[in-house]
Amino acid sequence: MQYLLLFLTTLASAITLDVTSQSDVKSVASTIAYDMMTVYTGNQSGQVPGLLPGGLNCNPNNVGTYCWWEAGAMFGALINYWQYTGDTTYNQVTSQAIEFQRGADDNFNPANQSRSMGVDDQGFWAFTAMDAVEANFPEAGGNAPSWLSLAQAVYNFQQDLWDTDTCGGGFRWQVFSINAGYNLKNAVSNGGNFQLAARLAYVTGNSSYADWANKVYDWMAQSKLMQQDAQSGILYIWDNTDANNNCTDQTNYVWTYNYGIMLGGAAYMYNYTNGSDVWLNRVNEILNSTYSLFFPAEYGGNIMSELQCESTLVCNEDQKSFKAYLARWMAVTALLVPSTAATIVPKLAASAQGAAGQCDGGSTGRACGLQWYTSTWDGTSGVGQQMSALSIIGSTLNRQSIAPLSQASGATSKSNPDAGSTAAKDPTTEHAPITTGDKAGAAILTIIVVFLVVGGAIWLVI
Template identity: 60%
Template sequence: MRLSPLLFVASAMATLDLDLSSRSSIASAASSVAYNMMTYYVGNQTGQVPGILPGSLSCNPNVAGTYCWWEAGAMWGSLINYWQYTDDSTYNSIVSESIQFQRGPQNNFNPPNQSRSMGIDDQVFWAFSALDAVESNFPEAGGDNPSWLALAQGVFNFQTAYWDSATCGGGFRWQVYSFNSGYNLKTMGANGGNFQLSARLAYVTGNSTYGNWANQVWDWMYSSQLMTLSGDDLYIWDSTDTANDCTNADNLVWTYNYGTVLSGAAYMYNYTNGSSVWETRVQQILATTFLLFFPSDYGGNIMIEMECEPKLICNQDQKSFKAYLARSLAITALLVPSTAAQITPKLQATAQAAAESCNGGVCGEQWYLASYDSTTGVGEEMAALSIIGANLMDSSMIPLKLSTGATSTPDPNAGGTTGTTPSTAFTKTITTGDRAGAAILTILGSAFILGGVWWLII
């Protein structure tokens, strides 16, 4: 579905009204943003590939209008959330077709058109969307298609074969295959992503296998250079390098890493029936999230991507990161009720600021400006949709599990053969710009920002 030029102009001339006291107003604003986000999708047009965004087959997030495969997976999850919040089923058939089309021949989100440059973190974003479907009872695709839960379990079964205890005492490498650039890195996207996947599967199924695995991944992350505890704050870094035995981290902080680990910890808190250990971990992550990404310079309640946003140097991947923190904060408030009073004001103030950054459904990146900054793209739209929609979440939307009404059929053996190497027809050496973690190198040129982060720790 494409927006006609005349409709686009009319939309861009209107402001995005948002009254947070009115559920219908919030839903209407979310609808406008979702509509504009979907104008970037052409996979449902004749001759196009369902499920992916423009540029996904080459994936260079430093090129305008180019989106990596994983971001499409995340986008479908944002539309599942949108359906849950608003009961608007406009996009449901496209979402269902897209996720199933990209599941791959072994039903583990490793399709041939992407396996040449597959990252552990790439797969989990598609698995997260499948779990969003499970936890909201999003309609199953039916027919010969695997269930949403089976798809998530397939990713888990695929990934456990890649736990690397031979270097750095454990953890997941960023890339699945050794011929890809970045294979030497162990990243928070990969490890935090698998942690959340495992925690959610434990929560949904009640199976201790997943819970035990989530604990294993957490323990490795916590003991590694990817996490640094400073007082009550838990700093979560982007990557560490096996080339130097993971003796240091890059000291880059991103909203999506915090969101990924925060919600994983919240699911573990609920899965363990309110463990004080997990509540403490949630609070530590939350305190640091507020410190870094809701700075007092902008009032203390408006979310910012601190590494790149002030200078407008975020790439296409990074522009979407705030979407994942927004969703994670909303989920955490439901799963760990003691956090709701802290989180709700942040969600409300940020949603209002995000709405003010939009011209109609065309949303910008710098929410703290309270005006449109002339940027636009899938990431900006998804982030605005997620933070606005998060204000519709209430206790009726606590994620479902099999014991509380989730109806998706489990398949503990899903996923086919693990460790399958892609054919040479689909292999190539990728650049660091190919993945969400491309920020590791591309942002180093802005090292002046890091001084502020170090100052906070010291």
């Protein structure tokens, strides 16, 4: 009888979703958000705001440990959740996390992460700041910098990281040469900077951001990171290329988040340019390739799937969250490029229905798994799966009234184009260089100390 009751309780806890009912979608999103936030302890006494378990020393191959960047992405998802549903439950904890992790230079390079900083890691926290800007998320207030200035500070910091010494340009994956992976120029770092610049152009109307976005996109398009297959027409956005080989080869992995990042950036540029055919063609090229790769016909053609790792359940903790970002930026694209909505909306709806069907596992009977194309829970659970389900289900509440705001259309976050521009680029340069005067002063102080010590010793003897 005890086991029967447990079985019936589990069945009762499983999530069901009617995507045509706003109230049902909001209720399901609330449940998924709650379960996701049970993992977060950063707002508790003695914990670090903004970090998930493992955030100080993460290894994405260890189940249940989450890197710093993914926490930043999670708070972006919570801003989206508030925007979709109007639920303010997580607003305060989100503001606290962003403020704590912004770092001394207000550019999301905090001391507890700076030595292992990746360009992409900073980028995802900057995306969250831009989510706040575009949604008029309540500012932190007091002496805290504005959401917009935080994103601008990241942009300014990364400007000096553009590397023309190899491969004719591009961003390396890692900020500092001491870190493994510094040799790689990868799609998420370059694409992330491209999208950040595009969003800053869209929000502020400043053409210098748009010029930079064009520069980064053009470099990526002529590099090994973006290659179109002549036969199928699919645009492959490869994971990375090696600067040690002057970027003459690439790692042939494709991920949903790289397509989402590039799609979103292109959509912002399309809107910023008032409907440029160049950017419309790029949007459609990326979008159609996204459909071909990540909405496979074997699952009906409308269910999103992580091609490289999902079917075999070998995704690491980073990769389990990737679909969240594609879902979000497909939804944004449908608003910024209205001609795409006819194909995007059915895919978001079908994937949302599938994601809800995967939320029937774990001890609660409603933990969300990865494989949205089956209603049998795949046995996985965690922040990435919850965030992905939350983002895709929330996207069905997408509507023109919550399209990203710009300063021209009502965004109120204050701009500071010079934010973070004086930040040190090297974590080892925490102090000013030692000058001749410093050395002379040190010598004088040393002599004085010697006289004091000797004099004291003589006094003791006497």
